[in-house]
Amino acid sequence: xxxxxxxxxxxxxxxxxELGLPAGCVxxxxxLDGRERVVTASTRLHTDMRITAVIAPEAKExxxxxxxxxxxxx
Numbered sequence: 242x243x244x245x246x247x248x249x250x251x252x253x254x255x256x257x258x259e260l261g262l263p264a265g266c267v268x269x270x271x272x273l274d275g276r277e278r279v280v281t282a283s284t285r286l287h288t289d290m291r292i293t294a295v296i297a298p299e300a301k302e303x304x305x306x307x308x309x310x311x312x313x314x315x
Contacts, residue, residue, distance in 0.1 A: 242304070244311040246290045252310035258282040260310060265300030268292050 246253050252260060257268055257280055268280040270293040278284070280292065292311075296303050 242296060242307070243291055243293050244307050246286050246288055246292070246311050247313040248288050249313045250288070250311050252286045253288045255286055256282065257284045257286065260306070262306060263300045263303050265297035266303035266307075267295050269295055 262268070268284070271278050271280050271284060271286070271290055272292075273287055273290040286292065294303070294307055
C-alpha cells in the first residue's frame with residue numbers, strides 16, 4: 242500500500258524505527274522529489290514523501306497506524 246506524509250502529520254520528521262509499526266509491516270520504498278530509495282530503520286520521513294508498505298494479514302492494525310501517522314493534524 243502507498244501513503245503520503247501530509248504537512249503536519251505525526252510521522253513527519255520521524256525515523257522509521259520510531260513509528261511503532263507491528264511485526265509483519267515493512268516499509269520498503271520511499272519517494273520524494275523524484276528520488277526513490279529503499280527504506281531502512283534509520284530513514285527519516287518528510288512531508289510530501291510517499292512510502293510503500295507491505296502489510297501481512299496478521300499485522301492489519303498497521304494500516305490504521307499508517308493512515309493516522311501520515312494524515313495532517315494527527
